[in-house]
Amino acid sequence: MERENSSLEYKEAITNSFLKTVSAFANYQDGRIIFGVRNDGTICGMAEPVQTCLDIENKINDSISPAPEYTLQINSENRTITLSVQKGENPPYLYKNKAYRRSDSASVEVDRLALNRLILEGSHQYFEDLPAKQQQLTFSTLQKEMKRQMGIRTLNEDVLKTLGFYASKGTYSHVAALFSDQNPFPGIDMMIFGSSIDEIRDRIQWSGASVLTLYHEATERIIKEYRVEKIQGIERKTIEKIPGKAVREAIANALVHRTWDIPTAIRVALYPDRVEITSPGGLPAGITQEEYLQHQISILRNPKLANVFYRLGYIEAFGTGIQRIRYAYVRSQVKPEFHITEHIIQVVLPLLDALPSLDQEEEKIKALFTSNTLLSRQDIEKETGFEKNKVIRLLNRMSTKKAIRRIGKGRGTKYSLLP
Numbered sequence: 001m002e003r004e005n006s007s008l009e010y011k012e013a014i015t016n017s018f019l020k021t022v023s024a025f026a027n028y029q030d031g032r033i034i035f036g037v038r039n040d041g042t043i044c045g046m047a048e049p050v051q052t053c054l055d056i057e058n059k060i061n062d063s064i065s066p067a068p069e070y071t072l073q074i075n076s077e078n079r080t081i082t083l084s085v086q087k088g089e090n091p092p093y094l095y096k097n098k099a100y101r102r103s104d105s106a107s108v109e110v111d112r113l114a115l116n117r118l119i120l121e122g123s124h125q126y127f128e129d130l131p132a133k134q135q136q137l138t139f140s141t142l143q144k145e146m147k148r149q150m151g152i153r154t155l156n157e158d159v160l161k162t163l164g165f166y167a168s169k170g171t172y173s174h175v176a177a178l179f180s181d182q183n184p185f186p187g188i189d190m191m192i193f194g195s196s197i198d199e200i201r202d203r204i205q206w207s208g209a210s211v212l213t214l215y216h217e218a219t220e221r222i223i224k225e226y227r228v229e230k231i232q233g234i235e236r237k238t239i240e241k242i243p244g245k246a247v248r249e250a251i252a253n254a255l256v257h258r259t260w261d262i263p264t265a266i267r268v269a270l271y272p273d274r275v276e277i278t279s280p281g282g283l284p285a286g287i288t289q290e291e292y293l294q295h296q297i298s299i300l301r302n303p304k305l306a307n308v309f310y311r312l313g314y315i316e317a318f319g320t321g322i323q324r325i326r327y328a329y330v331r332s333q334v335k336p337e338f339h340i341t342e343h344i345i346q347v348v349l350p351l352l353d354a355l356p357s358l359d360q361e362e363e364k365i366k367a368l369f370t371s372n373t374l375l376s377r378q379d380i381e382k383e384t385g386f387e388k389n390k391v392i393r394l395l396n397r398m399s400t401k402k403a404i405r406r407i408g409k410g411r412g413t414k415y416s417l418l419p
Contacts, residue, residue, distance in 0.1 A: 001041040004105040010037040020107040023100040025085035026068035026093035036080035045079030092118035128175035131167040137180035141210040164304040243328035254279035
């Protein structure tokens with residue numbers, strides 16, 4: 001049977017612990033609990049499936065508030081019971097006054113921050129909709145942008161209302177504060193490194209300004225850092241070592257999709273061979289890592305913030321940011337990388353002319369060489385234990401990546417490290 005995971009749990013018998021998982025599924029994702037299956041996946045069945053279903057119903061109805069949506073199905077052949085729980089529209093779903101979430105194959109209590117987010121979701125609100133602490137706000141940067149991009153000369157009350165800048169009549173919301181000249185939220189922290197992380201060439205921090213200012217300042221600095229001029233014949237050409245389109249998309253995505261209730265700046269690290277852009281907050285509930293990376297699916301964490309960026313032309317409407325970043329590297333041998341955890345999303349933009357990195361097996365082969373070593377394919381097979389076809393495939397890949405060079409032909413072929 002399928003192994004336990006974030007959306008599947010097995011129970012050999014009914015214990016109250018399954019109610020934590022019901023809470024987790026109802027709060028965050030559809031999921032199944034199969035009763036009559038041991039943790040290792042072996043089936044033991046339930047002695048009285050019909051009565052067990054009634055017991056499960058009673059426990060859920062008596063213990064989970066509000067009542068979640070679920071179904072129960074008996075498998076008459078192996079006497080197992082599948083409890084399918086749907087993600088609810090009115091979180092938080094509480095068990096003993098606590099909300100739960102899935103962490104791999106376990107159900108754990110959420111922290112205060114996550115509980116606040118569930119409460120907002122249950123009231124069909126976003127963090128950006130809440131009243132701003134500071135109400136003395138001005139919008140000179142936003143006004144200049146909207147005049148230049150959209151022809152709007154004055155940001156009057158009607159325009160601000162259309163943008164969703166009011167939490168209630170006359171009260172600015174968090175999204176208004178983000179676009180204000182006094183933006184109190186964490187900004188962008190940029191570090192520029194030399195040949196190693198011990199060599200810091202510069203550190204720049206942007207805060208206390210509109211998110212539009214943060215966007216422009218960060219993108220312009222990155223693009224400038226990786227832009228060079230080359231003279232070809234009588235012409236002077238500007239060459240981008242990292243695509244400007246990818247930089248703009250990555251910074252815009254970091255600002256639009258980050259969680260603003262975490263008091264942490266977006267971190268941008270500039271290295272000689274790459275840029276790393278790390279934004280606080282993992283994926284929004286309801287979207288998987290595969291959907292985020294491979295499909296044009298976008299669940300907006302800050303829809304009003306995203307709407308303004310869209311109106312100004314800095315993002316696309318349909319969640320194509322990842323695809324647009326990838327497309328900027330379509331002719332490059334190296335590709336951008338995306339790292340996602342529960343708490344961060346990181347985009348890595350390599351130099352267009354950088355050499356592709358080696359994987360674990362390729363590194364194992366590389367470690368066999370010293371500066372003057374010549375090795376045959378048979379030597380490498382013997383040292384690594386890899387079969388012939390695999391070694392040939394790995395050597396071809398390493399040659400393409402310019403990690404090694406081939407010397408000679410036929411049976412006398414040897415390999416060495418490239419200098």
